Amino acid sequence: MAQFRLQGSKVLAVDLAGDTVKARNGSMVAYTGQMGFKKLSGGGDGLRGMVTRRLTGERMEVMEVKGQGTCYFADKATEINLVRLNGETLFVESDNLLCTEASLRTGTSFTGLNGMASGNGLFTTKVEGQGWAAVTSHGPAVILRVSQGLPLRVDPGAYIAHTGNLHRALKSGAGWSTLIGEGGGEAMQVEFTGEGLVYVQPSERTTLGGEV
Amino acid sequence: MSYPPQNPYGQQPYGQQPYGQQPPPHPPQGPPPGYSQQQYEQSHQATQAGMPLPPQAPPYQAGPAGQFGAPVFQPPGGEGPKVWDAGTLPDNDNVNPYCFSVDLNGAYYLQKGKMIAYYGEMRFSGVGRGALDQLLERNFNSPLHASDWVVAEGRGKLLLADRAYDLNSYDLEDGNLTVRSGNLLAFEPTLQLKQSIIPGFLTLIGTGKFVAASNGPVHFVEPPIRVDPQALVGWADCPAPCHHYDHGYLHGVIGGLRHLTGIGGASGEEHQFEFIGAGQVLMQSSETLMADRSVGVIGAEPGIPGSGVPHQQQHGGGSVPGLGNLGDLGRRFGL
Numbered sequence: 172m173a174q175f176r177l178q179g180s181k182v183l184a185v186d187l188a189g190d191t192v193k194a195r196n197g198s199m200v201a202y203t204g205q206m207g208f209k210k211l212s213g214g215g216d217g218l219r220g221m222v223t224r225r226l227t228g229e230r231m232e233v234m235e236v237k238g239q240g241t242c243y244f245a246d247k248a249t250e251i252n253l254v255r256l257n258g259e260t261l262f263v264e265s266d267n268l269l270c271t272e273a274s275l276r277t278g279t280s281f282t283g284l285n286g287m288a289s290g291n292g293l294f295t296t297k298v299e300g301q302g303w304a305a306v307t308s309h310g311p312a313v314i315l316r317v318s319q320g321l322p323l324r325v326d327p328g329a330y331i332a333h334t335g336n337l338h339r340a341l342k343s344g345a346g347w348s349t350l351i352g353e354g355g356g357e358a359m360q361v362e363f364t365g366e367g368l369v370y371v372q373p374s375e376r377t378t379l380g381g382e383v
Numbered sequence: 384m385s386y387p388p389q390n391p392y393g394q395q396p397y398g399q400q401p402y403g404q405q406p407p408p409h410p411p412q413g414p415p416p417g418y419s420q421q422q423y424e425q426s427h428q429a430t431q432a433g434m435p436l437p438p439q440a441p442p443y444q445a446g447p448a449g450q451f452g453a454p455v456f457q458p459p460g461g462e463g464p465k466v467w468d469a470g471t472l473p474d475n476d477n478v479n480p481y482c483f484s485v486d487l488n489g490a491y492y493l494q495k496g497k498m499i500a501y502y503g504e505m506r507f508s509g510v511g512r513g514a515l516d517q518l519l520e521r522n523f524n525s526p527l528h529a530s531d532w533v534v535a536e537g538r539g540k541l542l543l544a545d546r547a548y549d550l551n552s553y554d555l556e557d558g559n560l561t562v563r564s565g566n567l568l569a570f571e572p573t574l575q576l577k578q579s580i581i582p583g584f585l586t587l588i589g590t591g592k593f594v595a596a597s598n599g600p601v602h603f604v605e606p607p608i609r610v611d612p613q614a615l616v617g618w619a620d621c622p623a624p625c626h627h628y629d630h631g632y633l634h635g636v637i638g639g640l641r642h643l644t645g646i647g648g649a650s651g652e653e654h655q656f657e658f659i660g661a662g663q664v665l666m667q668s669s670e671t672l673m674a675d676r677s678v679g680v681i682g683a684e685p686g687i688p689g690s691g692v693p694h695q696q697q698h699g700g701g702s703v704p705g706l707g708n709l710g711d712l713g714r715r716f717g718l
Contacts, residue, residue: 252464310481310547313500316468321502329499329544368466371500373481373544 173272175253175303183244183251183270183305187236191273194244196232198269204240211235231265231277231296244270249307252370254334261298263306263332266376272302306332308372315371317363324360328375335367469502472540475552475592483550483594485541485569490534492522492576493543493569503539510534524577525585528564543568548596549667555593561586561624562617562665565672568594581624584617599668606664609655613670620662627657 174186185192196210211233236242246269254261262280271277280297298304308331317323317337324342342362363369472478474486485491487505510529535541545568555574564585570576570593579586587593597616609627618624658664
């Protein structure tokens with residue numbers, strides 16, 4: 172059973188005792204003990220997953236880490252958020268997924284046209300099962316709860332991940348004034364309704380929606 | 384805005400405190416009027432310690448776990464991160480050092496693209512829309528920057544952030560504060576926004592709260608001081624912000640050539656901003672600038688700095704700027 176812990180807020184330490192984790196390719200910064208690193212083709216989802224990822228463009232370069240000792244992972248000094256899954260599903264942008272326990276299944280999920288319009292791609296990565304996942308964010312993530320009657324709207328560039336039973340819809344504030352350059356600057360928003368948690372980062376990656 | 388009486392303008396003649404020597408210790412005398420206690424304490428501690436505050440981990444607390452079938456966010460052997468919702472998000476305060484929560488009830492100005500999420504019903508409309516003319520006439524006096532700003536109207540909680548830079552809110556009480564235009568995120572409509580005479584800076588006047596970003600924690604220092612241009616975030620009330628050039632380029636032709644060509648080397652610290660007079664200077668603890676948006680130039684009128692019209696008549700006429708005449712070396716040496 173791999174033990175996930177944070178070494179500071181930007182380095183993930185995983186204690187391994189002969190078991191495996193899947194991590195973003197090249198994210199290892201140090202290790203103690205004996206470790207083996209094996210590149211997994213196509214995101215480590217097996218042959219079908221590989222084809223799916225190739226088709227959907229939700230690329231994920233993943234390696235399998237196996238061994239005895241402690242392995243340290245980091246990605247461009249971004250903050251790391253640990254998420255414990257107990258049978259739920261975590262939807263996360265593939266760029267933000269750093270490391271998962273081998274017991275977790277990863278796959279792709281169709282987000283529909285709203286994903287494309289918000290510049291995050293048509294697909295997002297799905298993590299499910301029992302175990303730990305490490306999600307990166309530029310700046311410490313703010314976790315926001317969505318409940319009935321309290322929908323949340325998120326800038327697509329700040330969205331990282333969500334869990335729970337959430338419905339995702341694109342909310343557009345773009346009108347004729349956007350076209351003539353007097354838009355509100357926040358023309359694209361993703362609306363979450365239902366019940367669950369949404370992770371946002373205090374920073375915006377460049378998306379199509381962010382520039383409108 | 385009034386000032387601590389122990390440091391009135393003029394009682395500390397310029398030059399009395401040589402630069403580079405031990406600065407006078409700042410007694411912790413409470414916040415200067417116009418700044419919130421929290422803000423002041425935070426920055427003052429940092430300044431006194433002589434080094435920037437370490438990046439503080441957000442105040443993580445154990446959140447209610449396991450609701451809605453959501454995962455339990457409990458790292459092993461530690462407290463889980465705080466889960467916020469519309470009720471628990473702070474009112475007009477920082478969620479963590481990099482994220483600010485506005486309790487919106489009415490209107491708020493914010494720079495485009497700084498909203499990361501919101502609860503409630505809000506509308507974002509570009510500055511320049513007809514329905515907002517009344518509000519704009521009172522508060523928004525900066526036509527150059529109008530296309531960068533939006534007005535958020537409605538009710539709810541609005542989260543602001545900018546590239547994971549440190550955010551701070553500042554309370555002005557009948558005061559004024561000038562800040563680099565890229566660093567200003569949002570302000571209450573009780574404040575008036577104006578362009579500073581110094582290009583690239585905006586001045587806020589009045590009473591109210593605004594939110595500004597800095598790369599690393601912000602420090603308050605009192606003039607007289609010279610600061611690196613890239614570390615300057617803004618200033619409050621200082622009557623004389625000016626350029627200062629250190630090196631001896633006025634000492635003869637060789638110095639002038641060295642300044643123009645860079646031959647002979649430069650430390651990169653020859654040019655500073657100098658502040659004298661009563662007030663506060665805001666510095667960030669890095670030299671990474673916020674990317675300024677190009678806002679164009681202000682209308683070409685004589686007497687306005689940065690408007691492209693020379694503020695003085697050219698001597699003799701026909702003098703070409705740049706290396707053609709060695710950067711006005713002739714004029715500099717009275718030739």
